[in-house]
Amino acid sequence: MKLKINPIHKLLILAIFLFSAPVATAQTGFDDDVDDEPEEVPAQPFAIAGLMLGVFAGYYLIKKSVSQKQIRN
DSSP states (O other): OOOOOOHHHHHHHHHHHHHHTTTOOSOOOOOTTSOOOOOOOOOHHHHHHHHHHHHHHHHHHHHHHHHHHHHHO
16 A cells, blocks of 8 residues: 655645754753753663663563464464
């Protein structure tokens, strides 16, 4: 099943992306007396824990999927 997109819709989508980009600014200018330096956050332990959790969850799900396929066959 191929999705057919009307050329008018393509043009409309393109216009939305092109004209919305200048409006989307990350941060407006501010005075010099504002402290805009980011504070240091120890994110490294959370990244390591998340990676380990992802590896274990992936191993468990793959092992479970393989064992279910062997039971069916």
